[in-house]
Amino acid sequence: MWQKTDTTGGPPGRYLVNAAGAPVYLVDPGINGTHHIRPDGTSVVKFAAPKATLMSYIIKGILNRQLPWTLVILGGLIAGVLEMCGIGSLAFAVGLYLPLSSSSPIFIGGAVRWLVDRHLARRFRHANLSTAELIAETDKSPGVLVASGYIAGGAIAGIGIAFMAGALTDFNQRVTDLMTAHNPFFNGPWSDALCLAPFAALVLGLYLAGRLAKGGPLAGDAR
Numbered sequence: 001m002w003q004k005t006d007t008t009g010g011p012p013g014r015y016l017v018n019a020a021g022a023p024v025y026l027v028d029p030g031i032n033g034t035h036h037i038r039p040d041g042t043s044v045v046k047f048a049a050p051k052a053t054l055m056s057y058i059i060k061g062i063l064n065r066q067l068p069w070t071l072v073i074l075g076g077l078i079a080g081v082l083e084m085c086g087i088g089s090l091a092f093a094v095g096l097y098l099p100l101s102s103s104s105p106i107f108i109g110g111a112v113r114w115l116v117d118r119h120l121a122r123r124f125r126h127a128n129l130s131t132a133e134l135i136a137e138t139d140k141s142p143g144v145l146v147a148s149g150y151i152a153g154g155a156i157a158g159i160g161i162a163f164m165a166g167a168l169t170d171f172n173q174r175v176t177d178l179m180t181a182h183n184p185f186f187n188g189p190w191s192d193a194l195c196l197a198p199f200a201a202l203v204l205g206l207y208l209a210g211r212l213a214k215g216g217p218l219a220g221d222a223r
Contacts, residue, residue, distance in 0.1 A: 031162075045165050105199075109147065112203060116143055116210035143210025150202065 003014055015023035028035045033046040061067030079089035095103050120138050129137065164172045179186040185194040 047162055108203060112207050112210065115207060116141060119211050141210050142212050143206055146206050146209040
C-alpha cells in the first residue's frame with residue numbers, strides 16, 4: 001500500500017503496489033468513491049456521505065495546516081449577516097452542503113412541524129399559554145418521538161442497504177432482477193411512485209402523531 005499526497009502523475013490517495021513496489025491500482029473507497037467503472041468495464045456502486053466528507057475536509061485541513069481560512073471567515077460573515085436578518089444560519093448552511101435528495105425531506109419535515117404547531121396553537125388558544133409554554137407543549141407531542149424514530153430507522157436502513165450491496169451482492173442482484181421483471185413500478189416512468197407512496201404515508205403518519213397532545217395539566221385545559 002502506498003499513500004500518494006500530491007497530484008503529480010495521478011490523483012492523490014492510496015495505491016496498491018506490485019511485487020516490485022510500483023503503484024498499480026488506485027484504492028477507491030465504496031463510500032464517497034469517485035470511480036463507478038472498474039478497469040474491466042464492470043460497474044460498482046458507490047455511496048455518498050456528504051456530511052462525513054465535509055467533516056473530513058475540516059479535520060484534514062486542521063491537521064495539515066491547510067484549512068482555507070478565507071472561506072471559513074467568509075462563511076462566518078455570511079452567517080452573521082443571516083442572523084442579523086432574522087434567518088437561521090444553521091438551516092441555511094445545512095441546505096448549502098446537503099444535496100436536494102437529503103435537504104428536501106428535512107424541508108418537508110419542517111413543514112409538517114409548522115402545520116402541527118398551528119394546529120396545537122388553535123387547540124390551546126383557550127388555555128392562555130405563553131409562547132414558551134406553547135412551545136413546551138408542542139415539544140411534548142408524540143410527533144417528536146415519531147420523528148426521532150424516523151431518523152434512527154433511516155440510519156439503520158442505510159446500513160442494511162449498504163451491507164446488502166457490499167456483502168450480499170448476488171442476493172441484491174437477484175432481488176433487483178426479480179423486481180425489474182415483475183414490478184411495473186420498479187423501472188420506467190412510474191418508478192418514482194414506488195418510493196413516493198410510502199413516503200407520503202410516513203409524512204401523514206408523522207402529522208397525525210404530532211396532532212396528538214400529550215396528557216398533562218396544560219393539555220387538560222384545552223377544549
